[in-house]
Each structure stands twice: as C-alpha cells, then as structure tokens.
Amino acid sequence: ESSQLLKGKRVLVTAGGTLERIDPVRYITNDSSGKMGFALAEAAYKMGAKVVLISANTQLKVLQGLENVCVKTTEEMYEAVLSRYDEMDMVIKAAAVADYRPIKQYDKKIKKSDDTLTITLQKNPDILKKLGELKTNQFLIGFAAETNDLEKYALEKLKNKNCDLLVANDVTALGSGFGTDTNKVNLYDKMGLIKELPLLTKEQVSEQILKMAASKMS
Ligand code: PMT
Numbered sequence: 001e002s003s004q005l006l007k008g009k010r011v012l013v014t015a016g017g018t019l020e021r022i023d024p025v026r027y028i029t030n031d032s033s034g035k036m037g038f039a040l041a042e043a044a045y046k047m048g049a050k051v052v053l054i055s056a057n058t059q060l061k062v063l064q065g066l067e068n069v070c071v072k073t074t075e076e077m078y079e080a081v082l083s084r085y086d087e088m089d090m091v092i093k094a095a096a097v098a099d100y101r102p103i104k105q106y107d108k109k110i111k112k113s114d115d116t117l118t119i120t121l122q123k124n125p126d127i128l129k130k131l132g133e134l135k136t137n138q139f140l141i142g143f144a145a146e147t148n149d150l151e152k153y154a155l156e157k158l159k160n161k162n163c164d165l166l167v168a169n170d171v172t173a174l175g176s177g178f179g180t181d182t183n184k185v186n187l188y189d190k191m192g193l194i195k196e197l198p199l200l201t202k203e204q205v206s207e208q209i210l211k212m213a214a215s216k217m218s
C-alpha cells in the first residue's frame with residue numbers, strides 16, 4: 001500500500017499534553033493521552049520517515065526505531081521542538097499545549113485558608129505560531145481541537161500559524177478527540193476544506209493525514 005511515501009523525510013511529531021505546576025503536589029494539564037501523536041509518529045515511520053517524537057506526559061510505549069524526547073511543560077516542548085526545527089522536512093503538532101502557566105510556582109504546598117483562592121496565569125509561548133514564522137521549507141501541520149465553530153476556528157488557526165495543512169478535531173463528537181482510539185477530523189488547507197474523514201481509528205486517521213501531506217509536499 002502507501003508503503004514508502006515518506007522515504008528519507010525527517011518528520012517531527014509532538015504528542016500528549018503539557019503540564020504546568022502550581023505547587024509540588026498540584027498542576028494544570030489536559031486530557032490528551034498522546035494516542036493521536038504516537039499513531040502519527042508510527043505511521044510516518046512505517047512510510048519510511050526518520051521520526052523524532054516529542055512527547056509530554058504520556059503513558060504510551062514508543063515503537064523501536066523512533067527517537068523519543070520526553071518533556072513536561074510548554075516551555076520545555078518549545079525548546080525541544082525549536083532546537084530540531086531546522087533539520088526537519090515536516091512537523092506535526094498533535095500535542096495539546098497548555099496556553100497558560102501559573103505566574104508563580106510555589107515551592108511548598110499551598111495551605112487551605114480563605115474561601116476563594118486565586119491563581120494568576122501567564123501566557124505560554126505558542127510553539128506552532130513560532131514555527132509558522134520561522135518556516136523555510138518545512139511542511140507544517142497544525143491541529144485544532146474545538147468544541148464549537150470548528151471550521152471558523154480551524155481556518156483562523158491555519159492562517160494565523162501559517163500552516164500548510166490543518167487537522168480540525170471536533171472533540172465533542174462521539175468517539176472523537178481526547179483519550180479515544182478513534183478520531184473524526186476534517187482536513188483544511190489555504191483554499192478551505194479538502195477532506196472530511198469519517199470516524200476512523202487513530203492509525204487510519206494518521207495514514208490519511210500523511211498521504212495528504214505527502215501529495216502536497218514539494
Ligand atoms: O492525545 P489524544 O488523547 O489522542 O488526543 C488527541 C488530541 C485531541 C489532543 C489531538 O487530536 C488534537 O486535537 N491536538 C491539538 C490540541 C490542541 O492543543 O489544540 P489547540 O486548538 O489548542 O491548538 C492549536 C494548535 O497549536 C495545535 O497544533 C497545538 O499543538 C498548537 N499550540 C497551541 C498552543 C501553544 N501554546 N502552542 C502550540 O503549539
């Protein structure tokens with residue numbers, strides 16, 4: 001089948017959800033399991049690519065043959081991705097990235113006191129946006145996890161972050177999004193909707209995304 005479509009291509013994939021500490025026992029994160037990013041990394045590897053998988057807080061086993069870098073926070077993921085960007089032909093940002101982190105990290109456990117507690121958050125760097133700005137020849141694939149107005153937000157992200165392909169994920173659809181073995185996505189490029197995929201396994205979704213990307217890469 002689509003055996004060696006990415007032969008010799010260097011592909012970087014991010015997976016999982018970044019985590020931001022509040023104090024030594026508490027943190028902010030999201031529901032990403034890493035399954036989508038791992039499936040993409042494995043599918044790219046099977047299509048002949050050299051794959052770097054940058055994963056955040058996942059419990060999944062990495063296929064032999066892939067280079068894996070583990071990170072925790074958004075800032076760590078930013079450093080890891082940016083340091084490898086120059087040498088890549090394709091980057092796929094499947095990770096769910098924490099947009100904010102606590103402005104202050106307490107080094108001791110916060111004690112219970114008042115009825116309300118305020119934690120001020122500070123904006124994290126937008127990794128994908130930075131990649132879009134620094135892009136030379138890389139084929140850049142972004143994701144958009146949305147609960148509403150899927151197409152509107154997908155097209156906004158595609159444009160703002162200068163992506164070549166955007167995978168729009170309706171995370172409210174049954175069997176789709178965080179934690180599941182299946183996913184339902186639509187693919188967009190600068191011209192608009194290019195493919196509406198049915199509910200598929202994350203492996204099948206990955207093959208479809210990579211085939212589309214391979215056909216569009218120069
Ligand atoms: O891991 P699973 O359990 O399998 O779930 C898969 C998934 C739902 C996490 C995945 O399919 C998905 O949709 N990933 C993107 C989640 C996300 O963070 O979407 P977003 O719309 O908030 O971000 C848009 C894009 O910008 C993403 O490519 C994201 O990686 C990137 N981003 C966002 C914020 C930020 N500070 N830096 C970024 O690079």
